[in-house]
Amino acid sequence: xxxxxxxxxxxxxxxxxxxxxxxxxxxxxxxxxxxxxxxxxxxxxxxxxxxxxxxxxxxxxxxxxxxxxxxxxxxxxxxxxxxxxxxxxxxxxxxxxxxxxxxxxxxxxxxxxxxxxxxxxxxxxxxxxxxxxxxxxxxxxxxxxxxxxxxxxxxxxxxxxxxxxxxxxxxxxxxxxxxxxxxxxxxxxxxxxxxxxxxxxxxxxxxxxxxxxxxxxxxxxxxxxxxxxxxxxxxxxxxxxxxxxxxxxxxxxxxxxxxxxxxxxxxxxxxxxxxxxxxxxxxxxxxxxxxxxxxxxxxxxxxxxxxxxxxxxxxxxxxxxxxxxxxxxxxxxxxxxxxxxxxxxxxxxxxxxxxxxxxxxxxxxxxxx
Amino acid sequence: xxxxxxxxxxxxxxxxxxxxxxxxxxxxxxxxxxxxxxxxxxxxxxxxxxxxxxxxxxxxxxxxxxxxxxxxxxxxxxxxxxxxxxxxxxxxxxxxxx
Numbered sequence: 001x002x003x004x005x006x007x008x009x010x011x012x013x014x015x016x017x018x019x020x021x022x023x024x025x026x027x028x029x030x031x032x033x034x035x036x037x038x039x040x041x042x043x044x045x046x047x048x049x050x051x052x053x054x055x056x057x058x059x060x061x062x063x064x065x066x067x068x069x070x071x072x073x074x075x076x077x078x079x080x081x082x083x084x085x086x087x088x089x090x091x092x093x094x095x096x097x098x099x100x101x102x103x104x105x106x107x108x109x110x111x112x113x114x115x116x117x118x119x120x121x122x123x124x125x126x127x128x129x130x131x132x133x134x135x136x137x138x139x140x141x142x143x144x145x146x147x148x149x150x151x152x153x154x155x156x157x158x159x160x161x162x163x164x165x166x167x168x169x170x171x172x173x174x175x176x177x178x179x180x181x182x183x184x185x186x187x188x189x190x191x192x193x194x195x196x197x198x199x200x201x202x203x204x205x206x207x208x209x210x211x212x213x214x215x216x217x218x219x220x221x222x223x224x225x226x227x228x229x230x231x232x233x234x235x236x237x238x239x240x241x242x243x244x245x246x247x248x249x250x251x252x253x254x255x256x257x258x259x260x261x262x263x264x265x266x267x268x269x270x271x272x273x274x275x276x277x278x279x280x281x282x283x284x285x286x287x288x289x290x291x292x293x294x295x296x297x298x299x300x301x302x303x304x305x306x307x308x309x310x311x312x313x314x315x316x317x318x319x320x321x322x323x324x325x326x327x328x329x330x331x332x333x334x335x336x337x338x339x340x341x342x343x344x345x346x347x348x349x350x351x352x353x354x355x356x357x358x359x360x361x362x363x364x365x366x367x368x369x
Numbered sequence: 370x371x372x373x374x375x376x377x378x379x380x381x382x383x384x385x386x387x388x389x390x391x392x393x394x395x396x397x398x399x400x401x402x403x404x405x406x407x408x409x410x411x412x413x414x415x416x417x418x419x420x421x422x423x424x425x426x427x428x429x430x431x432x433x434x435x436x437x438x439x440x441x442x443x444x445x446x447x448x449x450x451x452x453x454x455x456x457x458x459x460x461x462x463x464x465x466x467x
């Protein structure tokens with residue numbers, strides 16, 4: 001902690017380095033908080049603590065190996081990264097993915113969204129001091145991780161998405177089990193979520209905290225639940241990629257308050273929306289092959305966008321006709337949400353900073369790649 | 370205000386959700402990618418697995434013939450299992466023990 005009296009801050013302000021090691025931060029992010037008493041005047045970010053150079057490594061590996069590499073950009077929504085990458089390469093190589101594979105991709109993508117949202121809700125509960133709720137939510141999340149292990153062979157790093165389709169199929173028994181698990185998860189959430197939504201202490205900590213107006217959300221380029229909580233109906237699943245187009249389309253879940261409570265409610269409501277998508281995908285899944293063989297090498301460039309649990313994910317892929325890519329670039333949702341976060345913090349109390357930071361569900365390893 | 374009371378009472382009388390690892394180990398799930406295993410007598414040392422491995426975890430020697438896996442580098446993706454021409458690589462569900 002240091003006290004400054006610079007020209008930018010004429011009164012004597014306190015600067016607190018929030019992070020990179022902090023109990024509420026699962027990953028290393030530093031925010032230098034300029035405080036006037038307990039009130040935040042300004043937040044200055046410092047990132048770069050877990051940069052791994054994955055974009056450069058992607059130029060060294062061949063384009064098929066990169067499926068497993070990009071999956072490791074994030075340790076939470078890994079399937080979304082491999083799906084986005086595969087869709088980009090398939091677009092470049094004009095591969096027509098079988099419909100069954102597209103439906104299976106939706107099943108795993110939405111299961112991933114559910115576990116990511118439950119992880120977030122648990123972490124944010126812990127951040128505002130409701131440890132019991134944190135444990136309850138993570139217990140429910142475990143059911144989803146177990147069904148992913150049974151269907152895909154791993155809990156988080158599924159490695160089931162491949163260029164041209166998917167690597168594993170689900171038989172009728174496995175699909176029935178996925179549906180059983182979803183029913184169980186929703187049944188258990190019925191008991192837990194009312195506490196998160198209606199509890200007096202929870203609302204006191206979240207309502208009206210970290211406000212982001214719709215105009216500011218738009219101007220600062222906020223994406224995903226952060227934008228939707230401010231009333232912007234933006235969800236890239238509306239474009240109908242994978243099998244979303246065949247499943248009746250997507251209506252974005254929106255709130256209007258733009259505070260931490262609204263951002264949490266978006267995730268709560270999206271849990272049910274995702275469960276519904278899994279059910280629809282399993283109901284409508286057609287018979288047929290799960291992958292098509294892919295020949296040749298990617299040539300040309302493509303910009304592919306997808307809706308991750310945290311928002312819009314963009315991959316830029318440039319191939320040059322060889323097995324190695326010429327350039328690979330990832331723009332992750334947390335990177336887009338950081339300016340919005342820096343706008344939310346000034347004016348808030350120091351005690352609210354952890355909750356506001358967590359309300360955008362920051363994924364720093366995604367951001368820094 | 371008391372929405373979690375029923376849950377708390379039930380938790381008092383049921384066994385813990387967590388396990389006392391490593392005393393109690395979770396049973397391996399069928400089909401899970403736990404660790405890579407080779408039936409070395411069937412291997413022709415073609416090196417396809419080494420070339421495809423995204424993590425450079427496999428080393429194949431032609432003279433003398435050898436096949437080595439670095440378990441700490443292996444990301445258990447199963448790509449090598451798919452490309453093996455003799456199908457002598459298998460993914461076992463039990464996880465690698467440190």
